[in-house]
Amino acid sequence: MSPDAAISTAAPPPHMQPARVASVLKETHDTFTLTVEPRGPQPLAGFAPGQFSMLYVFGIGELPISISGDPYESSKLVYTVRSVGKATHALVHRKEGDSIGVRGPFGTSWPMEEARGRDVLIVAGGIGLAPLRPAIHHILRNRDDYVRLIVMYGARSPKDLLYRKQLAEWSRQPDTQVLSTVDYGGVNWRGYVGVVTTLFKYVRLHPGRTTAMICGPEIMMRYVIRELERRGLPRSDIYLSMERNMKCALGFCGHCQLGPFFVCKDGPIFTYERMQPWLEKHEL
């Protein structure tokens, strides 16, 4: 299936669109997945894996949230949100049928085209799996276009792991290796315990033909990059999703500026080659 048949990545509508909350699914103790549909006749704009929307909770505020659903399901948009503050708390406590506002999608996307014919390594930490899930959906829907799919996922504890059923389903797909680990495991957890970089021991990477896509806390991404460089991956084949305080999503307000970039407009996906000078700079 051609991605163009299902999604449109044309310039997003500049104005907020009303949307209806179709469902709210509790993923973990503090993380929820919202599915939204258009409130009126105008469909919600399609998206490319890695892009984000601005979600408006009326009377509370607007939030940048990565789209976590299947890019081929164009009739709805899916967001996985961790409740960490007033606005996210309000968002995840919307009920079915409630209205929210949607702007976007915005930003750059994962390099699905550039990764064709190559192995894809996905490394996610915590809620960082959410913006990577559309890339996984895309690969699984276009399986012949990619070689091996390796997913390495780390979370704080077993109760913090997202999409557990899907992780199990993905691991059963051909040429797909899915490894999950937690920093702290209880006695009932039979999976891996240790930080996500410890999983590198269990995968074989081919540096010349692997595209890496990473999303998680910045400190995790730095250590993952170190492992990838030790294994010979060129910086131009390593892609990161940067997390900054995005407000306007249009590159006007400057809240998300990182060196010469506005993360909302120039990112959130960057190659490490481009981001390297700014990633380890203190106070940026």
Added chain:
Amino acid sequence: MDSKTFAELIRDHPFVAGLKPAYVEKMASLALEVRFGRDEVIFREGETSGRFYLLLSGKVALEVSAPGRIVRIETLGEGDELGWSSVVSAEGKHFQARSLEPVRALAFDGPRLRQICEQEPAFGYAVMQRLLRVVAERLQATRMQLVDMYAPRGTKMV
């Protein structure tokens, strides 16, 4: 199983990557193949007469007992090393090791290996260099765990 097969098994293990063939043979001559079923305690915290293992398959959890609970702090698998402390000192094991699934490993008598390392410094240096790498990697991983990088930090793009 003959020692040639042990040598082949050891050669494939990342622990001995780059080790001189004669040293690999020496390691092979000291190795025993062992197997553990699921949920077996391989060694307990504080145990002194320990073995050092090169894991060939399966998954092992390192655990520590806290009042009323057991905390699983790390898992090890194929290509990993288990029980390094038995080679470097006569102190007891720091953690309990439990097999989470059937495990196959090469076992070495830790004190005996330490003794040979002391008697043959060049061999001992090569072994200790590798053990130091294992310890350094575990230390780095533990430091990263301590950072608790997935803890909530306020509202950000998620």
